[in-house]
Amino acid sequence: MPGILILDDDPDVALAARLALRRLGAVAVRHDPRELPAALDEIAPDVLLLDMNFTPGASDGAAGLALLHEVTARSHAPAVIVMTAYAEVDLAVQALKSGAVDFITKPWANDRLVACVQAAQARRAPLPGSAAVGELLGDSAAMQSLRAQIAQVGASEASVLILGENGVGKELVARALHRASKRAAGPLLAVDMGALPDALVESELFGHRRGSFTDARESRPGRFVAAAGGTLFLDEIGNLPLPQQAKLLAALERREVTPLGSDKAVAVDVRVLAATNAAEAELFDARRFRPDLLYRLNTVVLRVPPLRERGAGDIALLLRHYLAQFSKRTVELTPDALTRLSAYRWPGNVRELRQACERASLLARGPVFTFADYGLQDVAAPSPPEQGLDLAQREREAVQAALAQVDGNISQAAKLLGVSRAALYRRLDKHGL
Numbered sequence: 386m387p388g389i390l391i392l393d394d395d396p397d398v399a400l401a402a403r404l405a406l407r408r409l410g411a412v413a414v415r416h417d418p419r420e421l422p423a424a425l426d427e428i429a430p431d432v433l434l435l436d437m438n439f440t441p442g443a444s445d446g447a448a449g450l451a452l453l454h455e456v457t458a459r460s461h462a463p464a465v466i467v468m469t470a471y472a473e474v475d476l477a478v479q480a481l482k483s484g485a486v487d488f489i490t491k492p493w494a495n496d497r498l499v500a501c502v503q504a505a506q507a508r509r510a511p512l513p514g515s516a517a518v519g520e521l522l523g524d525s526a527a528m529q530s531l532r533a534q535i536a537q538v539g540a541s542e543a544s545v546l547i548l549g550e551n552g553v554g555k556e557l558v559a560r561a562l563h564r565a566s567k568r569a570a571g572p573l574l575a576v577d578m579g580a581l582p583d584a585l586v587e588s589e590l591f592g593h594r595r596g597s598f599t600d601a602r603e604s605r606p607g608r609f610v611a612a613a614g615g616t617l618f619l620d621e622i623g624n625l626p627l628p629q630q631a632k633l634l635a636a637l638e639r640r641e642v643t644p645l646g647s648d649k650a651v652a653v654d655v656r657v658l659a660a661t662n663a664a665e666a667e668l669f670d671a672r673r674f675r676p677d678l679l680y681r682l683n684t685v686v687l688r689v690p691p692l693r694e695r696g697a698g699d700i701a702l703l704l705r706h707y708l709a710q711f712s713k714r715t716v717e718l719t720p721d722a723l724t725r726l727s728a729y730r731w732p733g734n735v736r737e738l739r740q741a742c743e744r745a746s747l748l749a750r751g752p753v754f755t756f757a758d759y760g761l762q763d764v765a766a767p768s769p770p771e772q773g774l775d776l777a778q779r780e781r782e783a784v785q786a787a788l789a790q791v792d793g794n795i796s797q798a799a800k801l802l803g804v805s806r807a808a809l810y811r812r813l814d815k816h817g818l
């Protein structure tokens with residue numbers, strides 16, 4: 386169930402919002418802004434409803450804007466809706482420029498609040514570091530070619546399968562394809578197949594009628610219908626179980642879906658993009674993935690290269706970008722740090738690099754950052770190619786190494802690998818660890 390977090394120091398306001406929003410998902414409330422980072426880690430909400438003023442009498446929104454910057458700089462930041470007690474257009478505009486997806490003024494009409502949060506849930510979080518939203522940085526030949534391919538196929542209606550390891554930027558590519566398409570004004574809805582329990586896949590994708598299963602208290606349109614006129618991004622498609630693959634194939638072939646508990650098919654108008662970090666060999670294994678579905682999805686295949694294959698130039702460029710974003714001061718790297726960061730394997734790719742920059746910006750003492758400040762452990766030191774280029778095997782080894790390093794602590798291992806806890810659990814399951 387999507388999570389909503391409300392941060393407001395006024396208990397009455399927070400309670401009113403919680404009651405109004407409870408049918409949209411699990412709602413958590415915090416009153417003290419100092420609790421926000423821990424709450425974001427713990428709840429990982431889809432949507433954050435953020436008050437802008439936390440000192441009695443203050444109305445300039447400075448505290449809220451500072452929190453907003455902190456939130457949008459996180460990886461997988463929630464969509465933020467800011468609340469202001471005063472109909473201050475300037476503040477709302479400033480918040481929107483800083484990455485908020487919407488604003489609501491207090492006192493609100495409940496149906497407006499619900500609609501606002503629903504829209505934010507559908508849009509999902511803007512990508513972190515709003516200044517660079519959607520920008521696929523990198524000057525390497527590989528990245529230039531990727532951008533050219535996006536420009537070429539973006540405008541078409543073709544299904545695109547995006548392949549690449551964790552954290553290489555597959556979602557960023559999907560967003561760029563959507564923006565380049567005729568559907569850009571429509572919604573881009575992302576569904577993480579890896580995070581959905583098997584039993585909910587169908588209701589999530591195709592919707593359900595009220596009463597069609599125990600928890601179905603209200604009828605709900607599925608993502609195919611909600612993405613009408615836009616793009617549906619099916620992330621981690623390799624995790625879709627076989628029975629649901631058959632249903633997805635039928636929907637794509639017929640261009641219609643039948644909600645659970647209904648016998649009426651609904652026509653759908655979406656372009657489908659899919660992504661996976663599975664090795665191609667796994668996708669072509671008919672015991673795990675239906676070939677007919679694969680052919681529906683892979684009209685065009687885009688491969689996003691791992692960071693370590695993009696060269697030192699791209700790594701340096703991304704380091705500069707993220708250090709500028711996270712550090713409020715001028716930062717330099719020692720030559721040794723740059724050399725070692727360029728040679729590092731980056732098993733979690735750009736996401737790991739981004740997190741390392743965030744960590745270094747918080748922890749480094751002086752203006753000159755050393756390699757140690759990045760807190761990187763060479764968990765997956767390059768193994769010679771002759772030992773095999775089997776990605777699945779490499780992934781298994783990286784997971785094992787990370788777990789060993791942190792005595793089996795899942796949160797810390799996920800951090801080391803630069804993936805979410807849910808993603809790590811999936812990998813443990815996949816490799817039988």
Ligand SMILES: Nc1ncnc2c1ncn2[C@@H]1O[C@H](COP(=O)(O)OP(=O)(O)OP(=O)(O)O)[C@@H](O)[C@H]1O
Pocket residue numbers: 460461512513517520521522523549550551552553554555556557558620662735736739804808
């Ligand atoms: N070329 C790039 N330039 C700038 N930022 C990037 C680039 N590639 C990825 N990022 C950033 O790295 C992070 C991970 O990217 P993204 O979520 O798109 O990866 P992914 O391949 O979809 O990951 P996963 O497989 O875990 O779902 C995001 O914060 C994204 O903004």
